[in-house]
Amino acid sequence: MSKVAEVKSPDALDSELATDSLKRMIYFTRREAEKDGRTFCAYLLDLAMSALDEDSEAINAALKAKLTPLGGKIAN
DSSP states (O other): OOOOOOOOOHHHHHHHHHHHHHHHHHHHHHHHHHHTTOHHHHHHHHHHHHHHHHTOHHHHHHHHHHOOOTTSOOOO
16 A cells, blocks of 8 residues: 655745744744733734634735745845
8 A cells, every 4th residue: 555645836835834934933922922011912913823823815915925034035
């Protein structure tokens, strides 16, 4: 019996990696906000994390457009 590996396109892998990176960034930023007592900021980050978990394409696109990873390039 052979096992069939699931093959994903490079675009799907890039999107998945970007989403995972964004989730980690939101998680750690929310944790720091909670430590510093910035509850409203932590609440908004929690909403962003929930939106990513729901996997709504419209919400994901909006979040990815507004949030840039620290190592990413910012076009001016």
